[in-house]
Amino acid sequence: MTEEVVHIVRRTCRKGVKILARKVVDTVVGAESLLESAAEVAESAAESVAETAAEVVSGSVADTATDSVTEAATETLTENLAEMASESVAEATAGAIEEAIAESVEPVSETVIETVTEAASEAAESILEAASETVAAGVQAPLTVLNMMGVETMNYRQVYQMMAGKSIADDDYLEPYVASVLFLVIVIALGYLLRKMTKTILPGSLQVFFLEFIATMEACSYFFENNNILKHYGYGGFFVAIVLEILISNRTFEGASENPIKALDEFSRREVTFDIALVKIAVQAFGGLASYRLAQLVWSLDMVPDHRERFFETSCQTDLAVTIFLGFLVEMGAALIDTWIGKQSLSKNAFVDELIKAANGGAMIVAGVSLTGMYFNPAMATGHMLGCKGTDVWEHILVYWIGPFVGCLIAILLDKLVKIEDGKLV
CATH class of the missing domain: 1.20.1080.10 (Glycerol uptake facilitator protein.)
Structure with a gap:
């Protein structure tokens, strides 16, 4: 599962780089040095987030596997990943790209910096979403008594749909x-x-x-x-x-x-x-x-x-x-x-x-x-x-x-x- 997270994060970050490049080209035509610097920084951020995601997933799953009460905590694991990845992206991508821009292009307009930072932010969000979905898909829910007996548990929405024939939204809860x-x-x-x-x-x-x-x-x-x-x-x-x-x-x-x-x-x-x-x-x-x-x-x-x-x-x-x-x-x-x-x-x-x-x-x-x-x-x-x-x-x-x-x-x-x-x- 760790390799799958790394693969998806890398693939998503490359997609983020393309977003970044497209926006910069639209704003500053011919700023080749700027694109190269931004691409290198974004790729570096991708590797950092990939390693962070891999460590969080492998560590959380290992801890969870030995837990005496339950086997997994999807939401908690996702939040941990989001916090660590957010910090990595914020520091390694947005901040470093602005620094690269300042060193590579002088003078450069505030519009260019804002555009590049916005693009990096979009890439980061895409990375976090993909990594979180992978973690959620890869971690199993805790075993219940019914699971131990070979019976699949159902939430109240599924029970209601089976009995009444009407579906309920996944985010619909009772009072x-x-x-x-x-x-x-x-x-x-x-x-x-x-x-x-x-x-x-x-x-x-x-x-x-x-x-x-x-x-x-x-x-x-x-x-x-x-x-x-x-x-x-x-x-x-x-x-x-x-x-x-x-x-x-x-x-x-x-x-x-x-x-x-x-x-x-x-x-x-x-x-x-x-x-x-x-x-x-x-x-x-x-x-x-x-x-x-x-x-x-x-x-x-x-x-x-x-x-x-x-x-x-x-x-x-x-x-x-x-x-x-x-x-x-x-x-x-x-x-x-x-x-x-x-x-x-x-x-x-x-x-x-x-x-x-x-x-x-x-x-x-x-x-x-x-x-x-x-x-x-x-x-x-x-x-x-x-x-x-x-x-x-x-x-x-x-x-x-x-x-x-x-x-x-x-x-x-x-x-x-x-x-x-x-x-x-x-």
Whole structure:
């Protein structure tokens, strides 16, 4: 692919030289020395851009091939190429041509300089366009779950055309709120289907682990879309989305847990043995990691530009915006409060009790999202941030695993001292 980029850039630059020559001839008849100087500089710029493009493409593809999250990022790669090539052309072509003109023809009119510079600019744009198209064509899109199963993914335009028989322009996107609703509907529907299949196919001894895997994967997928809701609709929309997701989860997860710290709580109440608790925690950790693939599958529908960016991303940045110690305290405190309140009866009315607890969870996430991401769920934090730039693995484990488990343990002890029954302290 690198040789193909070099060939196209060279061919396009020669075309740019012809444009340059034609414009100069029209402006200054007989300026042979000017044409020779311009041609040499443009050819030199072509070689420079070709080498730059080759290095960017080969380097980006090599990096992308080893990426653990996705295999390519066409748009990011194109932007990198454009920046490097733009700088090379701007300095090596336009600037050098003006210098060659000044040395070769004295005096020379401003019209000639402007014309030559304009021609060089046109050549540069042509070079960048050709190189970018080649890179985009040569880099494959990330693999999705369907790709791994041998099924070709389709974006929402293709799905719509297949179902309605009408085509939609490639640059036509849905409204952000429509895309967010569809994202959640698709994830919830897939989770529901997987749960029914699990209960139908697997024996009872295995069902509990697979159900917790599915619940964790589904819940963690919600929060990939919540980032877009926060971006477009602020903290108010973010809070409402979280509360609704909690209420939906309570009705669809069928008792399965989505948070590894709940295994510790179950063990403390002697509901599961220690080895079963460890298996549950491991299964949920994998569920958190799998949530990225589930979200990526929905992003492949290309419903909004935000989904396209996430689909082609090759790296991520940590959500930890405070010190390690403060991050540990934030995640520990949130887990403590959420676990303790979850053990209390805050109202005689079951729905009011559920709504208060859901609102508490949403409020804590809104309050702390800018500090640590406010996960207080080790599996979710792992699915969203493990390996992201800015946080080492040991820091991730300390803040997002040890912190919530310590908070859960304190909540278990606190529950023995302070209890609320039907909204009254006892």
